Amino acid sequence: MQLYGRVRELSGFGLSYRQIQEAVLRNRQVRLAKSTISVWVNGLHGPTGRLNSFRPNPTPELAYVIGVILGDGNLNIHGYNAELILAVTDHDFAEEFSRCLAKVLHRERPYKIRWSERKNRWVVQGSSILLHKFLNCEWRSFKKCIEHCDRCRGAFLRAFYDSEGSISRKLVVSNTRRDLLRYVQKLLKDANIETTSLRVDTSAGTSLKDPRTGRIYLRRKDCFQFSVRMQSISKFAEYVGFSIERKSKRLRAATLRANQWSSVDSLRSSAL
Structure with a gap:
């Protein structure tokens, strides 16, 4: 979950997927796939695989x-x-x-x-x-x-x-x-x-x-x-x-x- 939070934080600074990948590898010695970074940044799911919360309630x-x-x-x-x-x-x-x-x-x-x-x-x-x-x-x-x-x-x-x-x-x-x-x-x-x-x-x-x-x-x-x-x-x-x-x-x-x-x-x- 710490990696997930760090990826989201780096994305907030405007870094590209490649820059995020390199920063995580340099600081945490973990190489994340760009597809994983994309999924986390865009909110498709987190490390637990949980889907973005959505219910079709009228608003x-x-x-x-x-x-x-x-x-x-x-x-x-x-x-x-x-x-x-x-x-x-x-x-x-x-x-x-x-x-x-x-x-x-x-x-x-x-x-x-x-x-x-x-x-x-x-x-x-x-x-x-x-x-x-x-x-x-x-x-x-x-x-x-x-x-x-x-x-x-x-x-x-x-x-x-x-x-x-x-x-x-x-x-x-x-x-x-x-x-x-x-x-x-x-x-x-x-x-x-x-x-x-x-x-x-x-x-x-x-x-x-x-x-x-x-x-x-x-x-x-x-x-x-x-x-x-x-x-x-x-x-x-x-x-x-x-x-x-x-x-x-x-x-x-x-x-x-x-x-x-x-x-x-x-x-x-x-x-x-």
Whole structure:
């Protein structure tokens, strides 16, 4: 257990697996395999082989993790690790996912957020066989956790909009899964948030340029989207919102415009 604690401590200093391996060998005369270090650092299990603690009890944090995995997040099996990964441009998005993931897996501290030069993204990476197995299912199986209460519904929607939402002239959400977007629409409708009709945004077969590499790809699937109507922007800001300050700032500006539009419209109606 002392070795386990030392490995976790060295990881907290930002050392690589190789550096941790060399430090333990130098100080404790024990050569740990990199796979063992990886398993311990990522919290898959400790020296006793105990699995990361996870039970699918509905909480806002679990609803947020579900929303991220259905959006920008990824599930991956790498060696001994059953990984949950988020790689994003916004550090505050990574922070919120790290916090929620740690809470779901009963960790005392959030997961480490690291900058990847190769991906040009902030990366959060955690491991749990039990949580990975729970999340690696058809999205409809998550409804019980998502719809548990208003806080869970709001957390799920915020995570999904953090991942798939954008706001400039309109508040839009896009995804290739039409049925999932219809479910998101239903959750918003239940919260009295009005949306436009679901429509195809980009068709399969059209080209997509990766801004990081410059490579051109062909879309394999249709991408669908809908918008939140102007009169519901304020309600969306109150009930859902964003974890990302960049998007939150735009949402505040959109809310102000929506309130001004509503005031002008009321004045016009009263003048008639």
